[in-house]
Amino acid sequence: MPIKRGPSGKFLSAIEQLRQDAVGGTTAKAVRWYSQKISQLNPSTYRPSRLMEGTPSGLGALQSKFGFLPGDFYLYFYDPKTKDKLPYYDIFPLVMPFDIATNKEGIIDGFVGINFHYLPPMLRMKLFAAVKEHTNNDRFDDKTRVMLTWNTLRHAAAFPGILSCVKRYLFSHIQSSLLKINPFDWKTAIMLPVQQFQKTSTQTVWRHSVERV
Numbered sequence: 001m002p003i004k005r006g007p008s009g010k011f012l013s014a015i016e017q018l019r020q021d022a023v024g025g026t027t028a029k030a031v032r033w034y035s036q037k038i039s040q041l042n043p044s045t046y047r048p049s050r051l052m053e054g055t056p057s058g059l060g061a062l063q064s065k066f067g068f069l070p071g072d073f074y075l076y077f078y079d080p081k082t083k084d085k086l087p088y089y090d091i092f093p094l095v096m097p098f099d100i101a102t103n104k105e106g107i108i109d110g111f112v113g114i115n116f117h118y119l120p121p122m123l124r125m126k127l128f129a130a131v132k133e134h135t136n137n138d139r140f141d142d143k144t145r146v147m148l149t150w151n152t153l154r155h156a157a158a159f160p161g162i163l164s165c166v167k168r169y170l171f172s173h174i175q176s177s178l179l180k181i182n183p184f185d186w187k188t189a190i191m192l193p194v195q196q197f198q199k200t201s202t203q204t205v206w207r208h209s210v211e212r213v
Helices: 009-025 028-038 048-052 059-066 121-134 183-191 202-211
Strands: 073-075 094-102 108-115 166-170 179-181
Touching: 073 183, 094 166, 121 183, 179 183
Parallel strands: none
Antiparallel strands: 073 094, 073 179, 094 108, 108 166
């Protein structure tokens, strides 16, 4: 489906496509969850500059200033800065941030995270199973977070598919609000077929990811 150009039409069009994809390709539970949650994203009124106001001094300031914390899961719309150079990219990533990202001046300008959409369903669930072993509790409530750093994640054998889905995201290129996924819903969200890859097909992306395992 062609995506409309413009600051909001482009992504509002994508929302409708995502809704159609979800209804046609997943379980009733996932569709209900998706229908409830997707309406919380509001690209038409979102201002990326809100994420750039001020410079937090550490992770404790990230949630209040930038609206996210490493170890949580988020859905949002994204327009990559270097998209012209990328072979493909996902404009609706499902990401678990695990670290902050800084520019050359040392100012926080984004985060590094795992975008599960780059993996086919079976491999995606294997990676999720490995990741969830590192939560700070086993209740999967609003206090649950994944406690991982790149020093642990870089051991690819323990985290199947990790090398294909670690990405850097810039606050200035986020095109919607950040939709935090409740820990209880992590597994449901991961299995939704809502990836929106550009320049190539989902199957091609997944094939490349499997080849890197």
